[in-house]
Amino acid sequence: MKQRYASVWLRRVLPVGLVAALVVALWGAYEAHSNVSATFDRQTQIQAAQVTLEEMVTFQIDEENSVRGFIATKDPFYKQGYVEAVGEIAIREGRMRAALLAQGLTDLQGQMDDYIASQNDWRTHVADPTIADPNLHTDDVDKRGKFYTDQESHISTSVRNALAEQNKRLARDTLASINLWTWISVLGFAAFGVISFWMANANAAARRELGRDKTTIETLQTAYLSQTIPLPYCEIGSAYAAASSAFAVGGDVYDMYRLSERNALIMIADVSGKGVDAAVLTAFIKFTIRSIALRRPEPGRILAEFNTAFAHAYTVDNPSLFVSMFVGVLDPEASYMRYASAGHDSAFIRRSNGVQQLAVTGPVLGVMEEPFETRTVQLADGDTIVLATDGLTEARYRNGELLHEQGAMDLIERSSADPQRMADELVAQVRVMGGNHMRDDLAILAVRLLGARGQDA
């Protein structure tokens, strides 16, 4: 049967889009977060480099002031200050070079070379000779000292500016990147919202359509299901319960039909699909079977002829469609029934000594051209033929376990003898088992033989 309620778009494309939108949204958020973390790490490194640079400049000034102090006072304390400052600068030079390398500021390494060369020259040509002999201090030494100090000052300013610029550039790039990923994330979440809204609307529309269809199907089912007609020497009961979910409604049919003075047709069938199309098919089944049975009241032939007609009418266009069916021709007066079963295993006879399952005599209809065996079963007064659809044998307990044939037979054995009460009780039992929820449609047809005395009574 054609799936009408949830289109491929709704069932496959939109969920994929929903997941994709969520992935994009989360990806954007993750990237934005990663960018912030990476920038934080890099800015921390730059700040460490800036602090190291300022410490270098401070020690450089300490170094120069120590030399000036020694020249002015000849106090050895200043000599010690000079020596310590030289050591501290060497430590920070290593740190500074590592920081510049980590930041990819390789061009500043050249400036660091100049800075260190200038400092070494200052020590060689100014500081060391002056400390060795403060009286050697001359204008020329002053000039050289000023020159090297200028160089160091200029270079440190340059490096300082480059680090600040690097920091700004990093912040600018990161801001742009965060903006981009935030927008991607926002768009992802927006798409997620739109698709969710869209799916909710589409689902609601499908449910509305399904609700309408369920009403239509139930109307059709009720119309197509036979009313219990009186048969001589028999009591008849029937029940039908639609599935709770509108998706599972449609496709069950049973029929009773008086073929002659002595014979009656009893039939139950279950179509593999659900929905309006399946419900309409049940009408085809009911009236086609009646028509064939009137001409040939032979259950095996009825099924065989129906199989051919069904294949021409339906399965050419829909090869996955099939029908399970039980057909019986009952002679209540002679107390026997001839029957054939096309893959329909929910057919039983309740006797005084237990419940017997009637064997399947051929494959389901619509699958292959096969002959269907007709069997005869003798009946006794009080025996009840119970025909059901798979809503009975495939009923589930709350723990998910299937009832199966044996469970169905147990239920039938424990049910009332009156056919109508039995049918109602079976439906009620299945409903209770599922927690007042019907997973599938369920049709029950029960025919109890009374015999001549029973009828007279």
Added chain:
Amino acid sequence: MRRSLLALLLVLTFACSLPAAGRADCRMRLHEKVALLGGMDDPDVFVWDSQFRLAGYQTGTYDVAKALLPHAWVVPPGTRAIVLACVPNFVHPRYRGFTDDALRIVMLNGPYRGKSGWVMSQDMRRMHFR
């Protein structure tokens, strides 16, 4: 007539080549009284014998700058001076991202009193004294 025109042209050429002292875009005014003061690292100030050597020192490579040193005096901080001329944005320090004016000054006190030379405006402060 020809001679007059030639003389006028020469005068104009000379006038244009003169330092643009006191121009509006110079940081110091002509005849302004200032005190020389270097940076925090070293407050002494280099005073150069030519505006080009001043610019060369600031712009040039390490070796070029070193070679120019015989053409400069190291003047102690606080030396007073008067601005005689200004060439705006003439100096482009190599390691700094700005340009500076070259200023011709005459020193009013200290060991170089009466001497004239060139400094950057960055190496001087306005002094409000007479």
